[in-house]
Amino acid sequence: xxxxxxxxxxxYPFKIFEFHSKDTxxxxxxxxxxxxxxxxxxxxxxxxxxxxxxxQVRKNHLFLINSNxxxxxxxxxxxxxxxxxxxxxxxxxxxxxxxxxxxxFEKELSQHPVLIQLIKEIHTIYQEDSIAKRALVxxxxxxxxxxLLESFSIPTVEIKDIRSVxxxxxxxxxxxxxxxxxxxxxxxxxxATTFNYNTSYFSRYYKQFMGITFIEYLKSVRLNKAYxxxxxxxxTILSISNECGFGSVKSFYLAxxxxxxxxxxxxxxxxxx
Numbered sequence: 001x002x003x004x005x006x007x008x009x010x011x012y013p014f015k016i017f018e019f020h021s022k023d024t025x026x027x028x029x030x031x032x033x034x035x036x037x038x039x040x041x042x043x044x045x046x047x048x049x050x051x052x053x054x055x056q057v058r059k060n061h062l063f064l065i066n067s068n069x070x071x072x073x074x075x076x077x078x079x080x081x082x083x084x085x086x087x088x089x090x091x092x093x094x095x096x097x098x099x100x101x102x103x104x105f106e107k108e109l110s111q112h113p114v115l116i117q118l119i120k121e122i123h124t125i126y127q128e129d130s131i132a133k134r135a136l137v138x139x140x141x142x143x144x145x146x147x148l149l150e151s152f153s154i155p156t157v158e159i160k161d162i163r164s165v166x167x168x169x170x171x172x173x174x175x176x177x178x179x180x181x182x183x184x185x186x187x188x189x190x191x192a193t194t195f196n197y198n199t200s201y202f203s204r205y206y207k208q209f210m211g212i213t214f215i216e217y218l219k220s221v222r223l224n225k226a227y228x229x230x231x232x233x234x235x236t237i238l239s240i241s242n243e244c245g246f247g248s249v250k251s252f253y254l255a256x257x258x259x260x261x262x263x264x265x266x267x268x269x270x271x272x273x
Contacts, residue, residue, distance in 0.1 A: 008087060011134055014141070015085040016126055018042075021075040025260040026227065029220050030072040030210055032168060034088040036105070037065040038144070040119045044079025048072075051211035055107070057081075062109040062116050064152075067091070067100050068168060070210065082123045084141075094145045106152040118144050167209045170195075174206070175217070182221045183245040188214050222246065223259050230268045237264050 009016050015035075021044075030049075039046060039057060046057040048065070049072045057063045065071055067088050075081075091099045099105075109115055122140050125133050174195055178186065191214065192202035206214050222244040229240045238249055246252035256264050 011129075012137070013090050014087060016083070016122070016137075018080065018082045018123070021079050021081070024076055024078065026074070026224075027220060027259075028073045029217070029224065030070050030212065032068055032070050033085070034067050035085045036067050036088070036091050036099070037086070038084045038119065039063045039065070040082045040116065040123070042080040042082055042123075044075060044081075045077045046079055046081050047074045047076055049074070049211055051209055060116060062112060062119065064105050064107050064109055064148075066104045066107065070168070070171070072211070082119065084119070084122070091145070094142070095149060100156070102156060103153045104156055105148050106154055109152065112147075115144060115147055118147075171206075171209060178214075178218055179221055182218060182225070183243060185247070186218060186245070219255055219259075223256060226252065226256065226264065227260075227267075230264055240264070 008014055040062050041057045041059055043059055048055045048057060048063060051070055055063060088100065118140050122137050126137050174191065177191060177194060188203060189199050192199040197205070203214060210217060226240050226244045229235055229243065235243065241249045241252035246255065253263055260267060
Protein backbone atom coordinates (compact mmCIF):
# COMPACT_ATOMS: atom_id res chain seq x y z
CA UNK A 1 0.00 0.00 0.00
CA UNK A 2 1.47 3.30 -1.01
CA UNK A 3 1.23 6.69 0.63
CA UNK A 4 0.39 8.92 -2.31
CA UNK A 5 2.09 12.29 -2.07
CA UNK A 6 -0.17 15.01 -3.46
CA UNK A 7 1.67 17.79 -5.27
CA UNK A 8 -0.49 20.91 -5.78
CA UNK A 9 -1.18 22.13 -9.30
CA UNK A 10 0.82 25.06 -10.55
CA UNK A 11 -0.57 28.37 -9.21
CA TYR A 12 -3.04 26.68 -6.82
CA PRO A 13 -2.61 25.51 -3.21
CA PHE A 14 -4.35 22.23 -4.13
CA LYS A 15 -4.26 19.68 -6.94
CA ILE A 16 -6.95 19.91 -9.58
CA PHE A 17 -7.23 17.59 -12.58
CA GLU A 18 -9.50 15.46 -14.74
CA PHE A 19 -8.98 11.88 -15.83
CA HIS A 20 -10.53 9.68 -18.51
CA SER A 21 -10.47 5.93 -17.99
CA LYS A 22 -11.19 3.35 -20.70
CA ASP A 23 -9.78 0.38 -18.76
CA THR A 24 -12.81 -1.17 -17.07
CA UNK A 25 -10.98 -4.02 -15.34
CA UNK A 26 -7.92 -2.49 -13.73
CA UNK A 27 -8.06 -1.93 -9.96
CA UNK A 28 -5.95 0.87 -8.53
CA UNK A 29 -4.45 -0.79 -5.47
CA UNK A 30 -5.37 0.32 -1.94
CA UNK A 31 -3.50 3.49 -0.97
CA UNK A 32 -3.90 6.57 1.19
CA UNK A 33 -2.91 10.21 1.29
CA UNK A 34 -3.13 12.94 3.91
CA UNK A 35 -5.07 15.15 1.52
CA UNK A 36 -8.86 15.36 1.39
CA UNK A 37 -10.25 14.46 -2.03
CA UNK A 38 -13.43 15.44 -3.88
CA UNK A 39 -14.41 13.41 -6.95
CA UNK A 40 -17.20 14.37 -9.34
CA UNK A 41 -18.14 11.74 -11.91
CA UNK A 42 -18.82 13.59 -15.16
CA UNK A 43 -19.56 10.44 -17.14
CA UNK A 44 -19.54 6.68 -16.65
CA UNK A 45 -19.09 5.01 -13.27
CA UNK A 46 -16.40 5.28 -10.60
CA UNK A 47 -16.18 2.58 -7.94
CA UNK A 48 -14.46 3.52 -4.68
CA UNK A 49 -13.56 0.68 -2.35
CA UNK A 50 -13.04 1.15 1.36
CA UNK A 51 -11.87 -1.66 3.67
CA UNK A 52 -15.44 -2.32 4.81
CA UNK A 53 -17.57 -0.99 1.95
CA UNK A 54 -17.85 -0.30 -1.78
CA UNK A 55 -19.35 2.93 -3.15
CA GLN A 56 -20.51 3.52 -6.71
CA VAL A 57 -20.24 7.11 -7.93
CA ARG A 58 -22.35 7.61 -11.03
CA LYS A 59 -22.67 10.49 -13.47
CA ASN A 60 -23.22 13.83 -11.71
CA HIS A 61 -22.62 12.24 -8.31
CA LEU A 62 -20.05 13.57 -5.85
CA PHE A 63 -17.91 11.67 -3.36
CA LEU A 64 -15.49 12.83 -0.66
CA ILE A 65 -12.50 10.83 0.57
CA ASN A 66 -11.26 12.02 3.93
CA SER A 67 -7.62 12.36 4.92
CA ASN A 68 -5.65 9.14 5.64
CA UNK A 69 -8.43 6.74 4.65
CA UNK A 70 -7.36 3.57 2.84
CA UNK A 71 -9.13 3.28 -0.50
CA UNK A 72 -8.83 1.83 -3.97
CA UNK A 73 -10.64 2.73 -7.19
CA UNK A 74 -11.93 1.12 -10.33
CA UNK A 75 -13.97 2.29 -13.33
CA UNK A 76 -16.33 -0.58 -14.32
CA UNK A 77 -17.22 1.36 -17.47
CA UNK A 78 -15.43 4.07 -19.48
CA UNK A 79 -15.49 7.15 -17.27
CA UNK A 80 -14.60 10.81 -16.93
CA UNK A 81 -13.89 12.09 -13.43
CA UNK A 82 -13.01 15.56 -12.14
CA UNK A 83 -10.87 15.62 -9.00
CA UNK A 84 -9.77 18.22 -6.44
CA UNK A 85 -7.24 17.12 -3.80
CA UNK A 86 -6.76 19.47 -0.87
CA UNK A 87 -3.51 19.16 1.12
CA UNK A 88 -4.09 18.62 4.81
CA UNK A 89 -2.32 21.87 5.73
CA UNK A 90 -4.66 23.83 3.43
CA UNK A 91 -7.82 22.23 4.84
CA UNK A 92 -6.66 22.70 8.42
CA UNK A 93 -6.00 26.35 7.73
CA UNK A 94 -9.50 26.87 6.31
CA UNK A 95 -11.15 24.89 9.11
CA UNK A 96 -9.11 26.57 11.86
CA UNK A 97 -7.36 23.29 12.69
CA UNK A 98 -10.57 21.38 13.38
CA UNK A 99 -10.34 19.01 10.39
CA UNK A 100 -9.01 15.58 11.51
CA UNK A 101 -8.66 16.91 15.06
CA UNK A 102 -12.35 17.07 15.98
CA UNK A 103 -14.21 16.73 12.68
CA UNK A 104 -14.21 14.85 9.40
CA PHE A 105 -16.64 15.31 6.51
CA GLU A 106 -19.37 12.99 5.26
CA LYS A 107 -18.26 10.94 2.26
CA GLU A 108 -21.69 10.39 0.67
CA LEU A 109 -22.37 13.78 -0.91
CA SER A 110 -24.29 12.02 -3.68
CA GLN A 111 -26.28 14.56 -5.65
CA HIS A 112 -25.95 17.62 -3.40
CA PRO A 113 -26.92 20.37 -5.90
CA VAL A 114 -24.96 23.28 -4.43
CA LEU A 115 -21.67 21.42 -4.14
CA ILE A 116 -22.01 19.81 -7.54
CA GLN A 117 -22.77 23.15 -9.17
CA LEU A 118 -19.74 24.75 -7.51
CA ILE A 119 -17.43 21.99 -8.67
CA LYS A 120 -18.84 22.06 -12.19
CA GLU A 121 -18.18 25.79 -12.28
CA ILE A 122 -14.58 25.16 -11.18
CA HIS A 123 -14.28 22.51 -13.90
CA THR A 124 -15.23 25.12 -16.49
CA ILE A 125 -13.27 28.04 -15.03
CA TYR A 126 -9.92 26.44 -14.17
CA GLN A 127 -9.17 25.65 -17.82
CA GLU A 128 -8.81 29.39 -18.50
CA ASP A 129 -5.48 30.33 -16.94
CA SER A 130 -5.63 33.96 -15.85
CA ILE A 131 -5.33 35.83 -12.55
CA ALA A 132 -9.03 36.65 -12.59
CA LYS A 133 -10.08 33.06 -13.28
CA ARG A 134 -7.76 31.69 -10.59
CA ALA A 135 -9.23 34.13 -8.09
CA LEU A 136 -12.71 32.94 -9.09
CA VAL A 137 -11.70 29.29 -8.61
CA UNK A 138 -10.37 30.13 -5.14
CA UNK A 139 -13.65 31.81 -4.24
CA UNK A 140 -15.57 28.68 -5.30
CA UNK A 141 -13.26 26.50 -3.19
CA UNK A 142 -13.93 28.66 -0.13
CA UNK A 143 -17.66 28.24 -0.78
CA UNK A 144 -17.24 24.47 -0.96
CA UNK A 145 -15.43 24.36 2.38
CA UNK A 146 -18.10 26.60 3.89
CA UNK A 147 -20.87 24.23 2.75
CA LEU A 148 -18.96 21.22 4.06
CA LEU A 149 -18.46 22.85 7.44
CA GLU A 150 -22.07 23.99 7.64
CA SER A 151 -23.81 20.84 6.50
CA PHE A 152 -21.47 17.84 6.35
CA SER A 153 -19.24 17.92 9.44
CA ILE A 154 -19.07 14.76 11.54
CA PRO A 155 -17.26 14.33 14.89
CA THR A 156 -14.17 12.16 14.40
CA VAL A 157 -15.43 9.64 16.96
CA GLU A 158 -18.32 8.79 14.61
CA ILE A 159 -16.12 7.93 11.62
CA LYS A 160 -15.80 4.15 11.43
CA ASP A 161 -13.15 4.36 8.71
CA ILE A 162 -10.83 6.17 11.13
CA ARG A 163 -9.96 2.80 12.63
CA SER A 164 -7.76 2.11 9.63
CA VAL A 165 -5.77 5.31 10.22
CA UNK A 166 -4.27 3.90 13.41
CA UNK A 167 -2.91 0.95 11.43
CA UNK A 168 -1.43 2.86 8.50
CA UNK A 169 2.21 2.69 9.61
CA UNK A 170 2.13 -1.06 10.18
CA UNK A 171 0.17 -1.76 7.00
CA UNK A 172 2.59 0.37 5.02
CA UNK A 173 5.52 -1.73 6.30
CA UNK A 174 3.70 -4.99 5.52
CA UNK A 175 2.75 -3.90 2.02
CA UNK A 176 6.20 -2.55 1.27
CA UNK A 177 7.54 -6.01 2.16
CA UNK A 178 4.98 -7.59 -0.20
CA UNK A 179 5.88 -5.16 -2.99
CA UNK A 180 9.59 -5.87 -2.51
CA UNK A 181 9.10 -9.65 -2.64
CA UNK A 182 6.14 -10.19 -4.99
CA UNK A 183 8.32 -11.84 -7.64
CA UNK A 184 9.07 -14.93 -5.57
CA UNK A 185 7.00 -17.60 -3.83
CA UNK A 186 5.76 -15.34 -1.04
CA UNK A 187 3.31 -16.87 1.45
CA UNK A 188 0.93 -15.58 4.08
CA UNK A 189 2.83 -17.59 6.70
CA UNK A 190 6.15 -15.94 5.80
CA UNK A 191 4.74 -12.41 5.98
CA ALA A 192 2.96 -13.13 9.28
CA THR A 193 6.16 -14.53 10.79
CA THR A 194 8.25 -11.63 9.51
CA PHE A 195 6.00 -9.18 11.38
CA ASN A 196 5.53 -11.39 14.46
CA TYR A 197 1.87 -12.24 13.89
CA ASN A 198 0.00 -15.48 14.34
CA THR A 199 -0.92 -16.55 10.79
CA SER A 200 -4.68 -16.80 11.41
CA TYR A 201 -4.79 -13.47 13.24
CA PHE A 202 -2.72 -11.76 10.53
CA SER A 203 -5.07 -13.05 7.82
CA ARG A 204 -8.10 -11.54 9.61
CA TYR A 205 -6.26 -8.32 10.51
CA TYR A 206 -5.13 -7.72 6.94
CA LYS A 207 -8.58 -8.30 5.46
CA GLN A 208 -10.27 -6.08 8.06
CA PHE A 209 -8.11 -3.03 7.50
CA MET A 210 -7.14 -3.40 3.83
CA GLY A 211 -10.52 -4.52 2.52
CA ILE A 212 -8.92 -7.30 0.48
CA THR A 213 -7.08 -10.46 1.49
CA PHE A 214 -3.30 -10.90 1.47
CA ILE A 215 -3.60 -13.20 -1.57
CA GLU A 216 -5.75 -10.65 -3.44
CA TYR A 217 -3.27 -7.86 -2.73
CA LEU A 218 -0.27 -9.96 -3.76
CA LYS A 219 -2.01 -11.03 -6.96
CA SER A 220 -2.93 -7.40 -7.74
CA VAL A 221 0.67 -6.26 -7.24
CA ARG A 222 1.86 -8.98 -9.62
CA LEU A 223 -0.82 -8.21 -12.19
CA ASN A 224 -0.14 -4.47 -12.07
CA LYS A 225 3.53 -5.16 -12.78
CA ALA A 226 2.61 -7.57 -15.59
CA TYR A 227 0.18 -4.97 -16.99
CA UNK A 228 3.03 -2.46 -17.31
CA UNK A 229 5.53 -4.95 -18.74
CA UNK A 230 3.09 -6.11 -21.40
CA UNK A 231 2.44 -2.55 -22.44
CA UNK A 232 5.92 -1.04 -22.19
CA UNK A 233 8.40 -3.84 -23.00
CA UNK A 234 9.07 -6.56 -25.56
CA UNK A 235 9.57 -9.28 -22.95
CA THR A 236 7.98 -12.63 -23.77
CA ILE A 237 4.87 -13.81 -21.92
CA LEU A 238 7.04 -16.47 -20.23
CA SER A 239 9.59 -13.89 -19.07
CA ILE A 240 6.86 -11.62 -17.71
CA SER A 241 5.25 -14.55 -15.92
CA ASN A 242 8.56 -15.37 -14.22
CA GLU A 243 9.41 -11.73 -13.54
CA CYS A 244 6.09 -11.17 -11.77
CA GLY A 245 6.22 -14.23 -9.52
CA PHE A 246 3.64 -16.46 -11.17
CA GLY A 247 4.36 -20.14 -10.82
CA SER A 248 3.69 -20.88 -14.49
CA VAL A 249 2.46 -19.30 -17.70
CA LYS A 250 -0.86 -21.07 -17.18
CA SER A 251 -1.42 -19.53 -13.72
CA PHE A 252 -0.41 -16.12 -15.12
CA TYR A 253 -2.83 -16.53 -18.04
CA LEU A 254 -5.73 -17.55 -15.78
CA ALA A 255 -5.12 -14.75 -13.26
CA UNK A 256 -4.74 -12.10 -15.97
CA UNK A 257 -7.84 -13.19 -17.87
CA UNK A 258 -9.92 -13.33 -14.69
CA UNK A 259 -8.79 -9.85 -13.67
CA UNK A 260 -8.72 -8.01 -17.00
CA UNK A 261 -11.13 -10.02 -19.14
CA UNK A 262 -8.57 -10.81 -21.85
CA UNK A 263 -5.44 -12.93 -22.17
CA UNK A 264 -1.98 -11.34 -21.82
CA UNK A 265 -1.46 -11.79 -25.57
CA UNK A 266 -4.80 -10.17 -26.41
CA UNK A 267 -4.07 -7.28 -24.07
CA UNK A 268 -0.65 -6.65 -25.63
CA UNK A 269 -2.11 -6.66 -29.15
CA UNK A 270 -4.31 -3.71 -28.19
CA UNK A 271 -1.16 -1.57 -28.02
CA UNK A 272 0.31 -2.88 -31.27
CA UNK A 273 -2.64 -1.98 -33.49
